[in-house]
Amino acid sequence: MKIIFFGTPEFAVPSLTALIDSGKNVMAVVTQPDKQSGRGRHILAGPVKAEAEKRGIKVLQPEKVKETAFIQELEFLAPSLVAVAAYGQILPPEIIRLPEFGCINVHASLLPQYRGAAPVNRAVINGDSKTGITIMLMDEGMDTGPVLMKEEAAISDDDTAGTLSLKLSDIGAGALLRAISGLEGGALKPVPQEGDASYAPMLKKTDGLIDWSRSAGELNNFIRGMNPWPGAYSFIDNERIKILSSASVYGKGKAGVIERITKDELVVGTGSQLLSIHEVQPSGKAIMPVKSYLQGRKLKEGMRFHKI
Numbered sequence: 303m304k305i306i307f308f309g310t311p312e313f314a315v316p317s318l319t320a321l322i323d324s325g326k327n328v329m330a331v332v333t334q335p336d337k338q339s340g341r342g343r344h345i346l347a348g349p350v351k352a353e354a355e356k357r358g359i360k361v362l363q364p365e366k367v368k369e370t371a372f373i374q375e376l377e378f379l380a381p382s383l384v385a386v387a388a389y390g391q392i393l394p395p396e397i398i399r400l401p402e403f404g405c406i407n408v409h410a411s412l413l414p415q416y417r418g419a420a421p422v423n424r425a426v427i428n429g430d431s432k433t434g435i436t437i438m439l440m441d442e443g444m445d446t447g448p449v450l451m452k453e454e455a456a457i458s459d460d461d462t463a464g465t466l467s468l469k470l471s472d473i474g475a476g477a478l479l480r481a482i483s484g485l486e487g488g489a490l491k492p493v494p495q496e497g498d499a500s501y502a503p504m505l506k507k508t509d510g511l512i513d514w515s516r517s518a519g520e521l522n523n524f525i526r527g528m529n530p531w532p533g534a535y536s537f538i539d540n541e542r543i544k545i546l547s548s549a550s551v552y553g554k555g556k557a558g559v560i561e562r563i564t565k566d567e568l569v570v571g572t573g574s575q576l577l578s579i580h581e582v583q584p585s586g587k588a589i590m591p592v593k594s595y596l597q598g599r600k601l602k603e604g605m606r607f608h609k610i
Contacts, residue, residue, distance in 0.1 A: 427527030448492030
């Protein structure tokens with residue numbers, strides 16, 4: 303079976319390496335164009351590209367997958383199957399219909415829950431106790447295709463979007479291999495998605511702004527779900543600050559107001575209960591424990607976190 307792999311971020315790397323290590327014929331890798339990064343605007347290759355180049359696999363980086371020249375190149379390569387994991391663009395019908403065995407996608411939710419680009423973030427933000435991986439046969443809709451395989455995964459109380467994504471990427475790699483074997487042998491048949499659909503659209507940097515009127519429990523989930531990107535943030539004493547970890551604690555306070563502060567403790571009021579902030583990242587600084595952040599800053603009880 304001739305396979306072309308579509309993927310871009312770290313989440314997709316275990317799926318690519320599983321295909322290669324299992325001896326599958328990965329003809330080429332398609333990934334997003336390189337991006338400029340950092341203050342020096344250095345060109346940075348994505349994780350999937352870096353892995354493909356290390357393995358000596360042909361890399362294609364079209365600006366748009368709808369480009370005629372790119373589709374013609376895929377037609378020339380004539381893949382038997384296209385495997386997709388967090389690629390970052392919607393595939394056009396010309397590509398979906400091209401391979402004999404279709405295009406299959408490693409999606410980080412139990413479809414039809416959390417269709418879209420940010421399923422891991424939304425599962426953590428919403429306080430779900432479980433999520434999983436769906437291997438689906440792609441159609442022209444947004445994660446609407448029939449299901450080949452599902453695998454569940456528990457979400458722990460200290461999981462962030464980052465740690466959960468790592469767990470799911472490994473689960474997805476194994477499920478992808480099993481799904482391909484099932485398709486090759488004819489034992490695996492796609493079945494329609496069942497249940498009510500929900501959506502997890504792509505996140506923007508501004509989505510991380512903290513609404514202190516929400517409960518401490520909701521905010522703790524929000525902070526975990528926004529970690530590592532885009533990061534939950536607020537403003538205090540004219541400084542923008544990301545909050546990386548926290549805990550809900552018993553007590554009453556005014557939303558966004560510092561209710562208790564010591565040399566190593568920062569407790570803020572919310573819409574219900576209190577939020578103890580554990581780890582932060584001031585603008586332009588490294589991530590640090592709240593004890594380090596409080597050193598040298600003139601924060602006092604009664605000061606308020608605000609939106610801008």
